[in-house]
Amino acid sequence: MKNEVSHPSSGVTGRVQKIIREYGERKWGLIPLLQRVQEEIGYIPKETVEPIADSLRLFPSQVQGVISFYSQFSTEPRGRNIVRVCRGTACHVRGGKTILKLVKRHLSIDEGQTTPDLEYTLETVACIGVCALAPNIVISNRVFGHMNPKKLEILLRKGKE
Numbered sequence: 001m002k003n004e005v006s007h008p009s010s011g012v013t014g015r016v017q018k019i020i021r022e023y024g025e026r027k028w029g030l031i032p033l034l035q036r037v038q039e040e041i042g043y044i045p046k047e048t049v050e051p052i053a054d055s056l057r058l059f060p061s062q063v064q065g066v067i068s069f070y071s072q073f074s075t076e077p078r079g080r081n082i083v084r085v086c087r088g089t090a091c092h093v094r095g096g097k098t099i100l101k102l103v104k105r106h107l108s109i110d111e112g113q114t115t116p117d118l119e120y121t122l123e124t125v126a127c128i129g130v131c132a133l134a135p136n137i138v139i140s141n142r143v144f145g146h147m148n149p150k151k152l153e154i155l156l157r158k159g160k161e
């Protein structure tokens with residue numbers, strides 16, 4: 001018997017089951033299915049791993065392995081805005097560490113965490129390839145260079161308005 005998706009929010013359950021049915025029938029494969037769930041729900045709820053595996057005749061550990069391998073997938077809710085602070089060498093020597101500390105303080109979260117209102121998720125990344133602008137942060141895929149405490153405060157305050 002197939003596992004049913006159970007989630008405290010029946011809206012999420014229904015949406016994931018619909019995607020599983022749609023993709024299971026098409027046999028498009030695991031990654032497009034995961035991408036669709038991530039896109040639709042914002043993350044891949046842990047309880048959906050087994051039903052997803054069942055629908056594609058895979059082991060849950062195989063599905064979990066793919067989710068863990070690709071950083072685009074997450075089994076935890078993520079914020080609408082992903083804030084990435086560069087921890088590459090050029091950014092680090094030009095104050096990246098302070099920038100990270102200030103972002104953490106401003107958002108009251110640590111690396112890998114999401115604000116309770118699901119507005120921001122904080123991550124660090126290796127060099128993003130624009131070292132000349134160091135130190136850099138990336139918010140929702142937009143690079144903000146030559147970051148300093150003042151610019152950062154204005155940027156994050158704007159995001160909260």
Ligand code: FES
Pocket residue numbers: 086087088089090091092126127128129130131132134135136
């Ligand atoms: S080290 Fe940050 S962009 Fe290269």
